[in-house]
Amino acid sequence: MRRTGGILAALGLGAALVVGVAILAPLASLRSDPPATPGGNSSAVGALLSPAPGGGRLSDRVGALQSRLKEGGSESWRLYASLGLAYLGEARASADPSFYVKAAGVLRRSLALNRSDNYEAMLGMGALASARHDFRGGLAWGRRAKEVNPHNSYARGLIGDALFELGRYPDGMAAYQNMVDLRPDLASYARIAYARELTGDVRGAVDAMGLATGVASGSPEDGAWAYYQLGELLFGSGRVGAAERAYRHGAALAPDYPLPPVGLAKIDAARGHPRAAARQVADVVTGYPAPEFAILAGDLFALAGERRKARAQYDLVRATQRLLRANGVETDLEVALFNSDHGLASEWVVMNARSGYAKRPSVQASDALAWTLYTVGRYREARRYSHEALRLGTRNGLFHFHAGMIALRLxxxxxxxxxxxxxxxxxxxxSWIYAPEARRTLQRLTARP
Structure with a gap:
């Protein structure tokens, strides 16, 4: 087995991270079973940690667990925990946040029956809190799970994810180091890849995600998820051809999994075919209505000049945001950034961004707040948060675009x-909406010294 103790040490535990959806999914989106422990339910936690659970398989599991619970017995607490984890998997597989309410109910029932050593339910509650963007809650539940099962690597992942979103980067890095030391697998290698990307080491990030693809043996969907993330790293660094190969590999592993087709659509758009790309993403959104994909489809339709279809996708985004809030998901930052990007700047939008930043002060939140301030004309305050967003050395084109436009206004x-x-x-x-603007602005700056 590879020695992993120094993987994160090379970054320095004082390095800061930014957690985002592009590369690192939360704990609830990463899979491998924890080491077996007395009384542990590895298969249930494995269901929680699967990046791409099959909808049919999960439905079968939910039905089987519900049938067993009707029989009663002394192990009902364990079955309730497993059912809660399965509901979280259903939420991921369907992009339907209403499963969060179901998961909360049965996980609380499990804990009511056994609060002492019920680490499966504790991990479930932590993953649920993080999925709802309650990262302080996720941190508290992760620490409880760690106390009950000190050798569980996924508790470290849950703790680290929450710490990053809360802006507590050195502690988060230490949690990730502990995680990879305990178990080098898909979940921990993906986090290493993201950590390296955040600190500007894109080559190291690609290497680590390559390791993740090599250990993604749980299901075809696991492999497809890993190759999609590898493609995202490559695309984000401008390596379109290499990204396409990664996306195609993922699509070949799991043809029905929605993420690789989205990546391939971005390849089409990068090669000058935004209309075809928009249609491909919109087809994915029909079956998997994740808001980030609806935004992508809308932006690509707008780039192709199909305004009506773009508006339809943006309307879906707003409907999805309302559904998320109705099911307990905190969306202040996401709503603020979407509105700022799509011509709806206002003081209310800035208030949302400030609220989100206060709750999860990551560098992503700093950038979102900077841009919302820019859109209402508060350029000096925007520059302060833009500098904060760039303090890690992350090679993020959108961060630098925002910083450039703020500098121009000043x-x-x-x-x-x-x-x-x-x-x-x-x-x-x-960015499909801002990269053309960046080119036009550079041309003006060059023409007028």
Whole structure:
């Protein structure tokens, strides 16, 4: 087995991270069974941690667990915990947050029957809290699970994910180091990849995600998820051809899994076919209505000049945001950034961004707040948060675009030019709506010294 103790040490435990959806899914989206422990329910936790649970398999599991619970017995607490984890899997497989309510009910029932050593339910409650963007709750439940089962690597992952979102990066890095030391697998290697990307080591991130693809043996969907994440890393660094190969590998492993087709659609858009790309993403959204994919479809339709279809996708985003809030998901930051990007800037939007930043002060939140402030004309305050967002050295084209536009409004033409060049050098396709604007702005800056 590979020695993993120094993988994160090379980054330095003082390095900070930013947690986002592009590379690192929360604990609830990563799979492998924890080491067997007395009384442990490895298969149930494995269901929780699967990145791409099959909908049919989960439905069968839910039905079987419900039937067993009707029989009663002294182990009902364990069955309730397993059912809660299965409901969380259903939420991922269907992008339907109403399963969160079901999961909360049975996980609480499990804990009411056994609060002392019920680490499966504790992990479930932590994953549920994080899925709802309650990262303080996720941290508390992760620590409880760690106390009950000190050798469980996934408790460390849950703790680390929450700490990153709360801006507590050194502690989060330590949690991830503990996680990979305990078990080098798909979940921990994916986190290493993300950590390296965040600190600007994209090559190291690609290497780590390559390790993740090598251990993604739980199901074809696991492999497809890992190759999609590898493709995202490559696409984000402007390597379109290599990204396409990764996406195609993922699609071949699990043809019905929704993520690789989205990646391949981005390849089409990058090669000048936004209309075909938009239609492909919209087809995915029909069966898997994740808001980030609906936004992507809308932006691609807008790029192709199909405004009516773009508006339909944006309407779906708003409906999904309402559904998420109705099922306990905190969406202040996401709503603020979406509105700022789509012509709905207002003081209310800024208030949402401030609220989100206060609850999860990551560098992603710093960037979102900076951009919402920019859209209402508060450029000096925006610059403060933009600097905060860039403090890790993350090679993120959108961060640099935001910084460049803020600098331009403050009269810093040299700074604006440097940031815009950086954004486009990192990834010429960093944003379907803003990359063209970055090019036009650079042309004006070059024409008027």
């Amino acid at each position: 009269g810093d033409r040299a700074g604006a030019r440097a940031h815009l060049l950086k954004a486009l050098s990192i990834n010429p396709h960093f």
